[in-house]
Amino acid sequence: MNLRGTTPPTRQRAASSWVVCLAAALLTAACGNEVSIDAPNGRAPSAPAFADSAVDADLVARGAYLATVGNCAGCHTAPGGAAMAGGLRIETPYGAVYTGNLTPDLQTGLGGWTADDFHRAMHDGRAPDGRRYAPAFPYPSFTHVARADNDALFAYLQSLPPVQQANRPHELRFPYGTQVALAVWQWITFTPADAPTVAPSAGVARGAYLVRGLGHCGECHAPRDHWSAAASDLSGGEMPGARWYAPSLHPTLGSADALAQTVALLRDGRNSHGTVTGPMATVVLKSTQHWRAADLEQAARYLQSLPPAPPAAEAAPAAATLLAAGARLYADRCADCHGNDGAGVPDAYPALAGNPSVTQPSVRNLVQLLRHGGFAPTTAAQPRPFGMPPADLSPDQTAAVLTHLRQAWGHRATAVSALDVLKAN
Ligand code: HEC
Ligand code: HEC
Ligand code: HEC
Known part of the structure; x- marks a missing residue:
């Protein structure tokens, strides 16, 4: 393994010394030494102590x-x-x-x-x-x-x-x-970054380094311009080529335990507000649950240090008939698991009341989840997570039940139309 790229590729070097020696051997038998240093392990004599x-x-x-x-x-x-x-x-x-x-x-x-x-x-x-x-x-x-x-x-x-x-x-x-x-x-x-030689080892600088660099959170969570290039803020973005929306990671005001909640979500796949699902469930499954505690903590601290997201505007209440249809569907199809009051069941079904996934500006993820069902990641905290079955609802029914979710229990998010549902599919 040639770990210092500054030394030329050893195969080339060995090969060129062979050529030199072959030529030299015709004149004298002088340079066998260098070849024997070079050849056995393919390491240049000047290779550093990685041996x-x-x-x-x-x-x-x-x-x-x-x-x-x-x-x-x-x-x-x-x-x-x-x-x-x-x-x-x-x-x-x-x-x-x-x-x-x-x-x-x-x-x-x-x-x-x-x-x-x-x-x-x-x-x-x-x-x-x-x-x-x-x-x-x-x-x-x-x-x-x-x-x-x-x-x-x-x-x-x-x-x-x-x-x-x-x-x-x-x-x-x-x-x-x-x-x-x-x-x-x-x-x-694209401009190659002025990357450090050695990574920051602690503090919020470490969190920023992980979130911006190897963690590549912005590849999904940053808005994209018309060149499909990700912006440098993490204010939320449509995932290119997938029908999911990665929400803003900027802090919302007034959430006192946000740091612990973010760490829990990335480590356990759930926190007291909800679960991760879809592509984020894969990120937790394969990556963030395995991050060292200190790295997760600094990543969460870095997210908390971002400029706060502007508070969402309160939407006008939807038509009473739509809300009534949605409430009926919810009682029939959802309440068994998520509870009439939307409180969920601890360790089994996530609460929907007060769940930020329910009131996100984009309804893409909600539509995808109802259509395809959802799988929370397997983590130490939830070794056998329950799945959510596909809901099998028409676009009108989906719109009604989602409007109910987004305006029940004190939520004030926008109503959802059948057209929104079709566009998000
Ligand atoms: C989101 C998906 C994704 C992730 C995550 C990802 N890669 Fe890749 N990688 C790609 C794709 C796609 C290509 C092919 C790019 C091309 O050929 O134009 C690629 C190509 C590469 C190549 C060039 C391979 C070649 O044959 O020339 C290297 C090296 C590489 N990745 C390293 C890594 C490393 C190391 C990681 C983890 C730190 C990583 N990648 C994570 C998608 C990914
Ligand atoms: C059989 C039980 C069950 C039923 C019925 C059910 N769900 Fe779920 N639901 C779950 C489970 C389990 C999860 C967590 C899955 C995951 O994280 O992917 C979930 C997740 C969700 C989420 C995402 C929560 C989050 O934090 O991301 C929403 C929204 C949701 N359900 C809405 C509904 C609606 C609306 C209905 C009725 C149409 C419904 N569910 C019916 C079990 C159920
Ligand atoms: C492959 C795309 C992708 C990558 C990479 C990704 N995320 Fe996500 N993330 C999503 C999607 C999609 C959601 C929404 C689904 C959900 O809430 O579970 C999400 C949700 C979240 C949430 C919940 C936000 C909320 O308000 O409910 C947090 C926190 C989060 N991601 C943090 C991160 C961090 C930190 C990283 C980098 C280590 C990261 N994500 C990398 C796609 C991604």
């Missing part, structure tokens, strides 16, 4: 943790496929992309890469041959990752068993997959 396997093991362990923080496996492992061998299909508004093979296979993975190559991919969004990556690879976030963390990630990836699996070509519509389009996109929207 020490204790240091290596430590670096690999650090990299493994960082890979969990960045949820690399979440995108780089296809369903039923080998771990980190890529091949997962990701839908984008411009067509589908496939993730790459990150195992150290020489032909199809990162076997021939140096630490410099890896850092360039993460930091600049460029392949070793200069090719620009599609931003479905969240390098606009990963560009904030410190060099030392990239080196640890690389050491970890290089320690995995190599898997031979060629990368699948993307299926992006013309011209989006072309290098010209990606060059224009990078030129307009």
Whole structure:
């Protein structure tokens, strides 16, 4: 493993010294030495102390943790496929992309890469041959990752068993997959960050580093401009290529226990206001529940330090007939689990009264949840979470029951129409 990209790739070096020696051998038998230092472990004589396997093991362990923080496996492992061998299909508004093979296979993975190559991919969004990556690879976030963390990630990836699996070509519509389009996109929207050499180890700076960088929370939670580039605030965004809305992560005024609630949501998949569901359930399942307590706490502190979200405007009450129809449907179809008063059942069914998911500005997630059902993540706090079955309601019924939820129990969110439901589907 060549961890200091500043030393030239060792294979090349070994090969070139062979050529030199071969030539020299014709004249004298002088330079056998260098070859024997170079060749056996493929390490250049000037390689730093990483030869020490204790240091290596430590670096690999650090990299493994960082890979969990960045949820690399979440995108780089296809369903039923080998771990980190890529091949997962990701839908984008411009067509589908496939993730790459990150195992150290020489032909199809990162076997021939140096630490410099890896850092360039993460930091600049460029392949070793200069090719620009599609931003479905969240390098606009990963560009904030410190060099030392990239080196640890690389050491970890290089320690995995190599898997031979060629990368699948993307299926992006013309011209989006072309290098010209990606060059224009990078030129307009992307500037590699002035990343630190070593990551901040504590404090809110650590939280910001994790949220903005490896955690790539903004890839879903930031609004996007018409170039599909994520803004730097976390005031909520439509997930590109998916029918979900990732709500604002800016603090709302007057929630005194917000810090503990955010930590609980990210660690346990639920807090006293509700649960995570949909794509966020996957983030908790694969990533945030495994973050170290101190990292989660600092991430939550950083979110609390963001400018507070403006309070939502109070919507006018919906038509009485709509509200009555919604209340009837709720009593028939929902109250068994969530309770007539919307209080839910502790450790089983989330409360809907006072639940921020219910009163979000966008109704996308509510429509998706009623249509497809929901699955909370399995975590230490909820080893066997209950699922919510699909509700099987017409657009009119969905609109009525959601309007009821959004205006019952003191909620003052906007009413929902059948058209809103169709648009969110
Ligand atoms: C949201 C999904 C997603 C996540 C999370 C993600 N990646 Fe990727 N990654 C991609 C996609 C898509 C590509 C392919 C980009 C392209 O080819 O244009 C890619 C490509 C790469 C490549 C280039 C591979 C090659 O063959 O050239 C590297 C290196 C990489 N990712 C590393 C990582 C690491 C390390 C992590 C975790 C810290 C990570 N990725 C997390 C989606 C993701
Ligand atoms: C069989 C029990 C059951 C029934 C019936 C049921 N739910 Fe649920 N509901 C759940 C469970 C369990 C969850 C948590 C699932 C998750 O986190 O994905 C949930 C989650 C929710 C959430 C998201 C809460 C959050 O914090 O994100 C909403 C909104 C919701 N249900 C509304 C409804 C409505 C409206 C109905 C009736 C049409 C209904 N549910 C019927 C069990 C049920
Ligand atoms: C793949 C997209 C995606 C990523 C990445 C992501 N989220 Fe989310 N997140 C969502 C969606 C969608 C929801 C809404 C569904 C729900 O409430 O469960 C959500 C909900 C949340 C909520 C609940 C907000 C509320 O008001 O109910 C919090 C807190 C949160 N995310 C924090 C984070 C943090 C911190 C990160 C980064 C470590 C992150 N998310 C990364 C998609 C994402």
